[in-house]
Amino acid sequence: MSNYEAVIGMEVHAELLTDSKMFCSCRNEFGGEPNTRCCPVCLGMPGSLPVMNRKAVEHVIRTAIALNCVINPNAKFDRKNYFYPDLPKGYQISEYDNPIGESGWIEIDINGVTSKVRIRRVHLEEDTGKLSHVIGDESEVDYNRSGVPLMEIVTEFPPDMHSAEEAYAYVTALRSILTYIGVSDGKMEEGSMRCEPNLSVRPVGYEGFGVKTEIKNLNSFRAVLKGAQYEIDRQIRILQSGGTIIQETRGWNDARQETFSQRSKEGEQEYRYFPEPDLVPLDITQEWIDEIRKTMPELPRAMRERFVSQYGIPEYDAGVLTQARSVALFFEQTATLCGDPKAASNWIMGDFARLLNMEGIEIHQSKVTPTHLAEMIKLISQDVISGKMAKELFEEMYETGADPRELAKLMGPQISDESSLGAILDEVISSQRDVWDALIAGDEKKFGYMVGQIMKVSKGKANPQQVNRLLRERVQSS
Ligand code: ADP
Ligand code: ZN
Ligand code: MG
Secondary structure, three states, rough: OEEEEEEEEEEEEEEEEOOEOOOOOOOOOOOOOOOOOOOOOOOOOOOOOOOOHHHHHHHHHHHHHHHOOOOOOOOOOOOEOOOOOOOOEEEEEEOOOOOOEEEEEEEEEEOOEEEEEEEEEEEEEEHHHEEEEEOOEEEEEEHHHOOEEEEEEEEEOOOOOOOOOHHHHHHHHHHHHHHHHHOOOOOOHHHHEEEEEEEEEEEOOOOOOOOOOOEOOOOOOOHHHHHHHHHHHHHHHHHHHOOOOEEEEEEEEOOOEEEEEEEEEEHHOOOOEEEOOOOOOOOOOHHHHHHHOOOOOOOHHHHHHHHHHHOOOHHHHHHHHHOOHHHHHHHHHHHHHOOHHHHHHHEEEEEEEHHHHHHHOOHHHHHOHHHHHHHHHHHHHOOOOOHHHHHHHHHHHHHHHOHHHHHHHHHHOOOHHHHHHHHHHHHHHHHOHHHHHHOOOOOHHHHHHHHHHHHHHHOOOEEEHHHHHHHHHHHHHO
């Protein structure tokens, strides 16, 4: 659309899956009555001391491994000082100049083309409390989130991403990795994963960088895509009309689908970072790293490639199926049990995904098991039930978790014999006289309609191939 190119870096915050908070034993769980999961440590009371959560450190090491980072054996914590009501201590414990992971990368795909997005750092910090219910000039603060272990992942400079689609592909791929390795639940709607694109534009061919803006706290992939695109267009529009970009943080208004100014960087404060005196530096030994590496699951891309070569399913299917590990595992078990990987893929990506979506649950929470889905697929290939019956049977199985073989018995067998089908044909032809006359007069569009009526009268039990053949014979001999 123009002779400008976008330049995009990304900061992602992910809350870590641990039982307790980063520096105290309060529960780390989303929600709860406000201010019921707090103690002197996460409320920043004078005299309280932090105790490091080993699991959280392990999660960040695990992430650093998955993101191909170099791991700092002596990563340390620092204090980032600032005042805000959601930060009772007056500082956040974070990692400044010695993060756990550095210089990593992941791969993303756009239209079948793979590229690398380099990662500058992965560090560990603590989340703040949550301000809400701003009524007039009143606010409420909930410290349940205060001190929850939080990981920050920042992409490298100069940035590798140049379009909103790439930004979207990056956050999607990253979420997949984080959930696969079990360090975060990736629930964007609960704020467990928050994305902040940093974005500037420059004339194509120009080697320098334009002034950047940062979009804060995007909590859906769609917002990343839409927000980044909006911001690219906005900046280009300003430059084309001779204006200048102000360095600022911007928010995303989802209802209006536009970004808005929050604060300019002029007022950016000095954080007066210094090493956290209450915590010793980490001592990340090679043995520790190796131990964590041993428990690493197969990552999404590797799994995707394996699915294509091992099961012969299309790239597209493999990509969809490996986005979430629970789906990938479900597919793999079903495919192995039924011996028809493409059928397994079709059911999981189709009817199954639709029902799960409607109910808003994950595949492993469903009553359908890989064994049952595989059984059902076998019933179709053995001609015990038709594809149409299977759709109905699947819904029933989804609702109740019943064994498909039992359900198939209740539904009765598929109708394939010519005399029963002939009787149904007669019935439909006489009740649909006009349609039938039009069909034999040459109106081919009516053929599908007649097949549909026959299927309906048979309650979905007629064998569709047989129905097609018999109806065709009738038409030809009429
Ligand atoms: P800040 O301190 O303002 O958060 P950082 O230097 O930490 O900025 O960079 C944050 C992200 O922004 C990184 O991913 C970085 O690569 C990216 N970035 C830095 N400068 C620019 C720029 N001019 N345009 C686009 N992205 C940028
Ligand atoms: Zn606490
Ligand atoms: Mg920033």
